[in-house]
Amino acid sequence: MAQHPNDPSLRSWIPVPKDSDFPIQNLPLGIAAWNGEPPVPCTRIGDTVVDLSILADSAMLDGLDIPREAFLAPHLNAIMAHGKTAVRALRERLSELLRADNTSFRDDNTLREDALLPLDQVVMHLPVQVGDYTDFYSSRQHAYNVGVMFRDPANALLPNWLHLPVGYHGRSSSIVVSGTPIHRPMGQYKPAPDAAPVFGASRQLDFELEVAFITFDGKPLGQRISTAEAEDHILGLVLFNDWSARDIQAWEYVPLGPFLGKNFGSSMSPWVVLLDALEPFRVSSPQQDPEVLPYLKQGPKHHFDIGLEVSITPEGGEENVICRSNLKHLYWSMAQQLAHHTVNGCNVRAGDVMASGTISGEEPGSFGSLLELSWKGTKPIALKDGAQRTFIQDGDTVTIRGHAAAGGVRIGFGEVRGEVLPAVPFA
Numbered sequence: 001m002a003q004h005p006n007d008p009s010l011r012s013w014i015p016v017p018k019d020s021d022f023p024i025q026n027l028p029l030g031i032a033a034w035n036g037e038p039p040v041p042c043t044r045i046g047d048t049v050v051d052l053s054i055l056a057d058s059a060m061l062d063g064l065d066i067p068r069e070a071f072l073a074p075h076l077n078a079i080m081a082h083g084k085t086a087v088r089a090l091r092e093r094l095s096e097l098l099r100a101d102n103t104s105f106r107d108d109n110t111l112r113e114d115a116l117l118p119l120d121q122v123v124m125h126l127p128v129q130v131g132d133y134t135d136f137y138s139s140r141q142h143a144y145n146v147g148v149m150f151r152d153p154a155n156a157l158l159p160n161w162l163h164l165p166v167g168y169h170g171r172s173s174s175i176v177v178s179g180t181p182i183h184r185p186m187g188q189y190k191p192a193p194d195a196a197p198v199f200g201a202s203r204q205l206d207f208e209l210e211v212a213f214i215t216f217d218g219k220p221l222g223q224r225i226s227t228a229e230a231e232d233h234i235l236g237l238v239l240f241n242d243w244s245a246r247d248i249q250a251w252e253y254v255p256l257g258p259f260l261g262k263n264f265g266s267s268m269s270p271w272v273v274l275l276d277a278l279e280p281f282r283v284s285s286p287q288q289d290p291e292v293l294p295y296l297k298q299g300p301k302h303h304f305d306i307g308l309e310v311s312i313t314p315e316g317g318e319e320n321v322i323c324r325s326n327l328k329h330l331y332w333s334m335a336q337q338l339a340h341h342t343v344n345g346c347n348v349r350a351g352d353v354m355a356s357g358t359i360s361g362e363e364p365g366s367f368g369s370l371l372e373l374s375w376k377g378t379k380p381i382a383l384k385d386g387a388q389r390t391f392i393q394d395g396d397t398v399t400i401r402g403h404a405a406a407g408g409v410r411i412g413f414g415e416v417r418g419e420v421l422p423a424v425p426f427a
């Protein structure tokens, strides 16, 4: 009987550094390019990238219900078009080929030479062609903090919040892969509450610590996905920084919600960690009170215990971890988010990105944005070099990392990183 890809005893013939996010139990999917060649689907073990186009070309991925051409595409959508069962079989095949006692790949010198690449020689691309991007608002502590700061502490949560996973439609065109710099946005904002609006570079640029899931094709327009079916339509997760300009956002958002304060950039980690690889880290979903409507009811364990951290590195300076949080802090699960998203008949497609919303825990050090960490700019954060931050400065690099660990296995995402460049001046 073949061992399950999540079996903690599995080892690969490819070396895995201690504390790597990418042991053989992970096997994420991503899109990488090197030597100026077109980008192709890959997986990763330790610090080695494995080219799936070469494996497919050598017939190593035959018989999986995924045609060879899908492994030549510059994004994962062509593979995802074949659905969850096919991608699960792909991960099982990769696990077999890469485990220590399998000789078919290990002992083929030509194949090894062609298909294995050191991580530092590849350029990572966006893993999927993103059709639509939805951002939720599913951390209770985050929604509470924002409500206290901008409205009334006694009624911090808006009346709908405990009844449905609040979300908005974002913009897919400005989603970029980790490492892509972000220009400080220009826009309208009010320099003081009673002042007239002005135009200029945002003075309150922020990050949002989020995790996003990437969907397979859903059901046809008009049909619903239930909470029980939802995870069959989820490929996996990425780290997600939903950059936000708080001053632009505060002035524009009534009555239709986020717009230019949000759509100038969102950064995504390059490796999609498959939901199957995160099974060992499933935890109980929180008790929901008031009771949710029947279409939002779900099984007991639709949350995942994944530690997350955010750091700021000033230009030429030292890295400062400023937040430690966890994906399990969400009130609404991914299954509830997807069920709610489709309950009106809205269709989702392979490659859609659905982000969690800022993930804040109860402790102040776990708040997932500078807005909350600096409490609207009133409590500056001290950096190691003696400087302070209330919001992000030009030249700062924001990095989000995340991993889960249990039973001797660590499964992680690597990182999503982005440097903030000055606003682009008018020509």
Ligand code: MN
Pocket (backbone or CB within 6 Å): 135, 208, 210, 242, 357, 358
């Ligand atoms: Mn967000």
